[in-house]
Amino acid sequence: MSLLLENVRKTYRQPDGTRLNILGIRRFELQQGEQVALVGGSGGGKTTLLNVISGVTQADSGVVRVDGTDIARLPEAVRDRFRAEKIGIVFQTFHLLPAFTAYENVLLGMSFSGKANRDYARSLLERVGLGHRLHHRPGQLSVGEQQRVAVARALANRPRLMLADEPTASVDTANQSTILGLLRDACREGNVSLLLVTHSPEVASQFSRVDRLADFNQPGDLT
């Protein structure tokens, strides 16, 4: 099993001191190599869920098991390292570093796992069709190209789990299918589990498994 969430609860303290329940998940699982589209409304906790799974945010309670490791129980530094090695993330707004070239952005993704491999970084960019744009900075790339760099960066450490937060929301229709195709093919080839958050029915329709966040997330349910 690639991902297992059990009794995961996450709340935030509001300015008036009261707590806002965001996540209340009894059980959610993802098999190794499985690809799931997660659909949910705005403010439904999709991004928080991805942050909890990636270890960027720590759950208040519960089990967050990724590739057999309960990352909720790991010390922060170990969790960071685990994220670098096992989890790839594609953001809606790409989050490329503007001072770095496409190639360097991919290398940067490898740097924190300690596995920098220049040839692999180059091959990933070639894989996403940017072999000729290695040394261009994000500002010199189109929106679609930037997201392809982000996909290459997410694959840089040969992750076991890929988290994609609205990866096609910022690109035009022509690029949507290209990026989605790249992401899904790359995950399939590497037997990487993919959890893709989207609000687009078109995107979701391409997945054999589509989960609605509201169906398994009951924020007020777990206390």
Next chain:
Amino acid sequence: MNRFTIALKSIRQRGLASSLTSLSVALGVALMIAVLILNNAISGLFSQRSTGYDMIIGPKGSATQLVLSTVYRIEPPIENLPWRYYREWQAKPEVEYAIPVALGDTTQVGQFPIVGTTVDYFRIPSGYNRGKPVPYLLEGELPGGAWDAVIGSEVARKNGWKVGSQFKMIHGGQDEHVHDELFTVRGVLGRTTTPNDRTVFVNLEGFFLLAGHDKPIDEAVAREADFYRESVEQVRERYKADLAHLKEHAHHDHGAGHDHAHHDHGPVPDLQREVTSILVVAKQDPDFPFQSQSFVMGTMADLKEGFQAQAVSPVKVMTDIMTKLVGNIRLALMILTGLIILVSGIGIFVSIYNSMSDRRREIGIMRALGASRTAVMTIILAESILLCVGGFLGGLVLGHGLIALGAPFIEARSGLVIERFSFDPIELTVFPAILVLATLVGIVPGLTAYRTDVADALAH
């Protein structure tokens, strides 16, 4: 891609701000280097140039004034000593050289100080290079006749004088008038990088013969009686022959403005002669190496207790001046440049700190990619270190470059000789200090990066 590479990218991204903050450090370091090298040049000037003499004997008064007037010619002489006293020193068996020095006048052109002395002055080395004596280089010859002179290299350069040039002197003291007598340049000294370069040496005999330089007889008798605690009669008895000669000579009256150089006067009697100081070099006996030292120490102590004169060690006086005056100036300049570097450091702090709000997203991205809190903090610290070290290296080049370019100009204007490519070991201590500064100024922005909330940073 290591953390320094990542930091370097960030610096490049903010090229102008980074360059300016680094430049401010460079300017501080360059200034510090310039101060260090100039200070070394001044220290060298003060510490090495007077080491040829074991003692300077002069009238009672300020030891500092005695050294500054005799060696550096930047203070007026204290008073004068009788010629008899000089003779006594010359006769001492422990003394290798006792060199009379008469000061106070300046050249009419260029206002260079005049030193009346004997050729023995040039037997003492012009300086020491790595402990070895450096002899005087001379074009022409040493002053032989009463109206002969030897000039320093700077005098020759500035006044355009050469062998055969003639000049007049301005009388020192309250009554400043131009002496009528003409001196002729017989020799030009090679550059010594000492105050001698800016000095005109005239034959002491000629110096005494100048109108007004021979002390009036009654005054000379009274002064010598006072100096030796003798009666006027005793002094007159001692100089009986001189006084008789002077009485006879008095009948031969001078017309105003006559030319001494073309007239044989005969030497000025000893009674009317006086010197402002005596440079003493003690005899060295290889079998008894401490003998000369004990002679010098004993003389200094004896004269301190006596009433006639003082003996000072020029090295000790200059060391005191260096410590009290030049040392303090050096300290003040070092503190000032230290503060400049500190202010530059604060500039780097402000620059990095201000950029932190723009960089929250970048830090969030790196953290999301797996960078630990410590990693992002060290990236910020690396950035601070790179800016400071870059500034340090730039400052090294700038400081030494300025010195190399400015040395000839300073030398021409002030006579201060600066080694163009000299290096002060203290420069090496600046480097760790810069590293400490970089760490200090980077720590707060680094902690800001450390504390950055990833989810929050990515959301904005």
